[in-house]
Amino acid sequence: MKFLQRSALLNGGSGLADLKVGKLRLVTILPEMLRAEQQRDPDFAELRKLLGAKLTQEWPPEHWEPHVLEFILKQYEDHPETLGWHRYVLLGERKDWTLVGAVGGFPKPEGDVEIGYSTLPEFQRRGLATAAAKKLVEWLLRRKGVKSVSAQTFLRLGESVKVMERCGMVAVGEGDDPETVRYRRVR
Numbered sequence: 800m801k802f803l804q805r806s807a808l809l810n811g812g813s814g815l816a817d818l819k820v821g822k823l824r825l826v827t828i829l830p831e832m833l834r835a836e837q838q839r840d841p842d843f844a845e846l847r848k849l850l851g852a853k854l855t856q857e858w859p860p861e862h863w864e865p866h867v868l869e870f871i872l873k874q875y876e877d878h879p880e881t882l883g884w885h886r887y888v889l890l891g892e893r894k895d896w897t898l899v900g901a902v903g904g905f906p907k908p909e910g911d912v913e914i915g916y917s918t919l920p921e922f923q924r925r926g927l928a929t930a931a932a933k934k935l936v937e938w939l940l941r942r943k944g945v946k947s948v949s950a951q952t953f954l955r956l957g958e959s960v961k962v963m964e965r966c967g968m969v970a971v972g973e974g975d976d977p978e979t980v981r982y983r984r985v986r
Contacts (some may be wrong), residue, residue, distance in 0.1 A: 815883040820934045823927065825886035825902065826850060830875055832887070833868045852889050852896040857919040860900060874905055881906060884939065888931045890922065902931045904939055910946030911983070912939050916962060924958070929965045936966045940986050949983040951975060 818825035835845035836859065843854050871885050885903030889896045900918035907913050916932045918925075936948045948966075951974030952959035960980070968982035975981075 818886065818934050818938055820930045822891045823930055823934075824889045824891060824896065825931055825934060826889055827883045828871065828885040828887055828901070828903070829882075830872060833872050837865065837868055850887060850889065850896070850898060852887075852898050854898050855919060855921060857921055858898055860917040860919060862917060863901065870905075871903070878906055884912065884935075886931070886935060888918070888927065890927065899927055900931065902928075902935050904935065904948065907949070910944055912942075912945055912948050914939070914948055914950050916950075928958075929962045932962050933966045936968075936984060940984070945986070947983050947985045949981055951979050951981040953978055954980050 815827045817827070829849075832846060832849050835849055836843065838845065843858065847854055874881055874884075881904075884905065886901065887898055888900040888902055890899045899922040900916070902914065902916040904912040904914040914932060914935060916928045916935075918928045918931075932950075939945050939948050948968070949971070950963050950966075950968065952963070953976075954960070955978070960982075963982040966984060968984040971981050971983045973980060
């Protein structure tokens with residue numbers, strides 16, 4: 800019953816199913832969900848209702864700022880084929896679901912998709928970011944027109960580098976910002 804409203808949105812709109820890996824469910828971020836986050840109602844009641852999940856006090860993630868929500872909404876408008884490229888990560892424990900992070904990608908030139916990933920501090924160092932990112936990378940590489948998936952991070956963020964390596968990415972050079980490195984996996 801918890802997933803009824805979200806399932807209706809998916810089936811009535813995009814038809815994109817959740818991606819599943821272990822106890823994780825990667826849920827397509829829909830425009831309705833982004834708008835619910837923008838409202839910042841008390842306790843994110845509307846987002847919780849749409850997801851059928853609990854949100855901890857740590858939501859939203861550190862870098863999940865208002866401009867990120869606007870960026871994804873704009874991307875859906877400009878590139879409707881990218882619906883499903885952004886996912887909420889839900890961890891299922893027993894019969895409850897908890898929102899623990901987000902993973903997503905956006906189109907770059909020449910068939911590349913750049914991804915990002917984040918888990919809330921309470922859920923870090925459990926392999927959740929790796930599992931979610933790896934599942935998304937595999938899913939993206941099966942999409943028409945996607946030739947590679949890339950990510951970038953600061954070299955000092957060893958955990959982030961490990962996530963990219965565990966996703967089958969290899970270092971290909973400098974990232975966009977000083978002191979960053981870019982990793983890529985080709986189809």
